[in-house]
Amino acid sequence: MNTVVTSKEDILKTSRELIQQKGLPAINIRSVAAACGVSVGSIYNYFDSKAALVSAVVESVWREIFYCSKDSAVFWNTQDCITWMYARMQYGCTQYPGFFTLHSLSFMQEDKSDGKQKMQQTWQHILDGLCLVLKQDARIRADAFTEQFTDERFADVLFSLMLSAFLRQDYDPAAVLEIVRRTLY
Secondary structure, rough: OOOOOOOOHHHHHHHHHHHHHHHHHOHHHHHHHHHHOOOOOHHHHHOOOHHHHHHHHHHHHHHHOOOOOOOHHHOOOOOHHHHHHHHHHHHHHHHHOOOOHHHHHHOHHHHHHHHHHHHHHHHHHHHHHHHHHHHHHOOOOOOOOOOOHHHHHOOOHHHHHHHHHHHHOOOOOOOHHHHEEEEEE
């Protein structure tokens, strides 16, 4: 058995593969060590507990699902961004069956505060991205937002609809795009 792990990213990559094959519950120190072909101690060099490992793996799955280069045109147009996000959700469910539901439910327990915090950070990052797109989209009417109906509130509504789509596994953005068209343009 190899006792040296090349990198933390190798562990995360192997862990993502385990999730694809066996689901999120398959992630633990021993199973990841076995899949990496290293000792359990090698995994502990990078992660001090199962919770830390699972949290990092979940974060890396979210990053893979919603990866987009910074210079992408998708962040300049609200409709394109929403379409891209729904496509990425569909990709995530195809690559990681049951991940969204299991991940959300597993981190709602009180003893998983680090995982819950990572999930909330990821969701906040997505929400911040929606706000950025709304601010940069030149097609949005100048009077679309008010003091009460801000771009942040609208992004929150859009994100709530997307979270609902996660749980329903409904990746058709048509209704959300219609809301955007009627509200903003």
